[in-house]
Amino acid sequence: MTDAGRGTVALTGASGFIGAAIARHLISRGWRLRLLVRPGSQARLPSLPATRVITGSLADPMVLKQLLAGAQALVHCAGAVRGLTRADFDRVNVSGVQALLDAADDALRVVHISSLAARHPRLSHYAASKRAGEQLVQTCLPPARRVILRPPAVYGPGDRELRPLLDRIMQGLALIPAPRDARFSLLHVNDLATAVACLLSGSAAWGCTHEPDDGQPGGYAWQDLLAAIARLRQGSVRALTVPGPALSALGACNELLARLTGRAPMLTRGKARELRWPDWVATGNASLLAIGWRPVIHLDQGLRDTLP
Ligand SMILES: NC(=O)c1ccc[n+]([C@@H]2O[C@H](COP(=O)([O-])OP(=O)(O)OC[C@H]3O[C@@H](n4cnc5c(N)ncnc54)[C@H](OP(=O)(O)O)[C@@H]3O)[C@@H](O)[C@H]2O)c1
Structure with a gap:
């Protein structure tokens, strides 16, 4: 059964890796979409029927009003994932959330895409900004109108962040950026998209923060990924x-280079601390399984989808 006729979902971040997968999935379930897309990013949008594009950014309150007017729900997936300073991340991951909440009417339901990084806000500016974004959502919306997803490392077709690392391993050499006993969860992007669709289909499991994963108990060691x-x-x-x-030294060099070139670096000292953290295992899927979602893409199949 599809959700045809249920109405309009406003979505941010559809020109990005995860947002594009969510957009494709929601359309296939019969939702109409209204997308917030920054000028210049339209070319990165997947081609989708039943979609209206609102051009602008999270910094423009009038555009956000237009995005949200009459929508039944917002899936907020836009986020800054690379940057140099706390302000670089807060501008999108905190002020952007506040601007959306300010533009929302009293009925709008919000699926907020956070990150497992929000568990440890002291590790990096990114982690701190994702935690602060969650706190805003929790403070400003009653439980029945909010649900927070904290994905672990997400992979799949279209990923730009993990892909270079996976490509290198595919060539036979793994540069492991973490202690040997570190463990982490993974989630295929299409399974994350189905979790969002499942939440939008009802009201159970709202008011919570979920940490979905691909169902691998205890997550993975690096050796499991290499195998x-x-x-x-x-x-x-x-x-x-x-x-x-x-x-860390590589992170510091990248930060210096970023100051000289003005380009946002991925590997900073904060990212190095995140990578070295020993436990990025999600708490798992119990509350989502209870509403009928289950991840169906396990690592071997997911890697076949992702790597040539
Ligand atoms: N990838 C992962 O492994 C992972 C894991 C956990 C959580 N997350 C979270 O998932 C979300 C999406 O991540 P992703 O991997 O898909 O990143 P991505 O590919 O870099 O996509 C980010 C999206 O956010 C949009 N965006 C950034 N700043 C914006 C602004 N000021 N106004 C409007 N849109 C803006 C980008 O638009 P442009 O195309 O215009 O830049 C893009 O559509 C983020 O919130 C991230 O924290 C990701």
Whole structure:
């Protein structure tokens, strides 16, 4: 059964990796979409029927009013995932959330895409901004109108952040940026999209913060990921652990370079601290399983989808 006729969902971040998957999935379930897209980013949008594009950014209150007018729900997926200073992240991940909440009417329901990083706001500016964004949503909206998803590392077709690392491993060399005993959860982008659709279809499991994953109990060790890629490439993978100080030094160099060039770096000292954190295992899917969602893409299949 589809959700045909249920109405309009406003979506931010559809020109990005996760937002595009959510957009495709919601359309296939019969929702009409209204997308907030920054000028110049239209070319990155997936081609979608039943969609209206509102051009503008999270900094423009009039545009946000237009985005949300008459919508039944907002899926807020836009986010700053790279940057140098706290202000770089807060501008989008905190002030952007506040601007959306200011533009929302009293009935709008909000699915807020946060991150597992929000668990540890002291690790990085990104993590701190994602936690602050969650706090705004929790403070400004009653439980029945909000649900927070904290995805772990998300992968799948269209990913730009994890992909270079996965490509290198696919060539047979893994530079492991974490301690050997570190564990992490993974989630395929299409399973994250189905979780959003499932939440939008009802009101159960709202008012909570969920940490969905791909169903792998206890998450993965790096060796598990390397073994899965070795199976895929039908050859062994050589692993080299990058020492913590080297990773931090690389982060510091990138920050310096970013100050000189004005380009937002991915690997900063904060990102290095996130990467070195030993436990990024999600709390799991119990509350989402109870409303009928389940992840269906496990690592071997997900990697086949993602890597050539
Ligand atoms: N990827 C992961 O593994 C992962 C894991 C956990 C949580 N998340 C969260 O998931 C969300 C999406 O991440 P992603 O990986 O899909 O990142 P992405 O590919 O970089 O997409 C980010 C999206 O946000 C939009 N955006 C950024 N600043 C904006 C602004 N000021 N106004 C309007 N739109 C803006 C971008 O638009 P442009 O195209 O115009 O830049 C893009 O559509 C983020 O909130 C992130 O924190 C991601």
